[in-house]
Amino acid sequence: MKLFYMPGACSLAPHIVLEWIGKPFELGRVERGKTREPDFLAVNPVGKVPALIEEDGRILTEAEAILLYLAEKFPDEHLGASPTLEARYEMHKWMSYLTGDVHPAFYPYFVPQRYITDEHHYHAIREAAYKQIDACFQLLDRHMSDRTYMVEDRRTILDAYLFVFCRWGNTLPKLFTDYANLHRFLTQMANDAGVQRAMQAQNISL
Incomplete structure (x- = not known):
């Protein structure tokens, strides 16, 4: 591969x-x-x-x-869902949320030029985008309040995906430590040998 x-x-x-x-x-x-x-x-x-x-x-x-x-x-x-209907639903629900809500929320923040050519509006676009990013992180932070991993209390592909967005969030103006549970997750994942490699x-x- x-x-x-x-x-x-x-x-x-x-x-x-x-x-x-x-x-x-x-x-x-x-x-x-x-x-x-x-x-x-x-x-x-x-x-x-x-x-x-x-x-x-x-x-x-x-x-x-x-x-x-x-x-x-x-x-x-x-690394995937357990073979039950409920587990597969949870896997696909969160995968869809990360793909369809969290990931696109970053596009206008990182590359506002995709959406408008007037640089004078870039700041306003980034501010609007950050509100969406913040809403996503708040939801995910609540979800992770009593969890080590996203689903099933074990490492799955979802955790690798969430780590990417937490890492991006760590570069934004708001301190990522404000999302206490996501920050804990980010730190935990950063210590994972596979992540480090x-x-x-x-x-x-x-």
């Missing part, structure tokens, strides 16, 4: 999961601003990371789909 990633992007989540799985894989680094270059568009025509090339040449894209794929491909690692490989820190 070969994972195409951008340092610190959402592709960090499948990178962490691959470290947890412990099977051989390669990395393909894509520099920021280079996802629309012909070489990478040949891998993923959408021009986004992550992209995962399987041994048979199949190309998998979209972080959520890759995470769920890896959990199913390596069931012995127990992935961050070292990507040359990133908290």
Whole structure:
């Protein structure tokens, strides 16, 4: 397998999961601003990371789909949901929330130029985006109030994904320690050996 990633992007989540799985894989680094270059568009025509090339040449894209794929491909690692209807629902509910609410909330904050060309409005866009990010973090902080992991009291693919967004949140103006439970989770994950290997490989820190 070969994972195409951008340092610190959402592709960090499948990178962490691959470290947890412990099977051989390669990395393909894509520099920021280079996802629309012909070489990478040949891998993923959408021009986004992550992209995962399987041994048979199949190309998998979209972080959520890759995470769920890896959990199913390596069931012995127990990184997916338990085989009950309720557990699968919880897994998909939170995966959908992270993908559909949390991740998009950061786009206008980090890249307001995607939405408007007038730089004078960037600050207002970032302020509006931060309100959405804060609302997401408050909900997640409440969810994690009595939990070590997102679901089932064990490490799953959801934790790798949530770690990415907590790490992003750690760079925002509001002190991340204000989200006490998420900050505890961030610290816990930062001490995980697989997380540390992935961050070292990507040359990133908290």
